[in-house]
Amino acid sequence: MFETVKAHPTFNYSKGxxxxxxxxxxxxxxxxxxxPSSVQKVRNSSNMVLLTFFGSTLPDCVHIxxxxxxxxxxISSPLQCLSCYGYGHGKSSCKEAS
Known part of the structure; x- marks a missing residue:
């Protein structure tokens, strides 16, 4: 009757x-x-490391x-079109005049 239960791809994670x-x-x-094992994913860029944690709360600190x-x-930047400068879409899918 029921399928396997999976964690939602975005609701059960927080980014710090x-x-x-x-x-x-x-x-x-x-x-x-x-x-620590609570970190699910890492993205390294210059001196900032983006961490994805399982759960909705972030720890205050992590120890290495x-x-x-x-x-x-x-907090990620909103998607902004570089053609019309509107929000929510990119230049490749823009339907407005430049």
Whole structure:
């Protein structure tokens, strides 16, 4: 009668970011191995590391060995068209005049 139950792809996760120049030299897989098991996904760019946590609450900080990193909530920028400068769509799907 019932199918298998799966976690919703976005509702059960929260995103936070940490800033550390010490992590710049590591790959994303290596960084994921350093973080606690609550971290599901890592994206590394310059000195910011974007972390995806399972659950709706973010921890205040995460520990990597002796390093204590403060976690800040990640707020993504809205999608904006570079042709009409409207929001919610990209240039490739724009139907407005430039």
């Amino acid at each position: 970011c940490v800033y550390s120049q010490d992590l710049f030299e590591f790959t994303e897989e290596e960084i994921l191995g350093m973080f 060995g002796p390093i204590n990193l403060r976690v800040k909530r990640f």
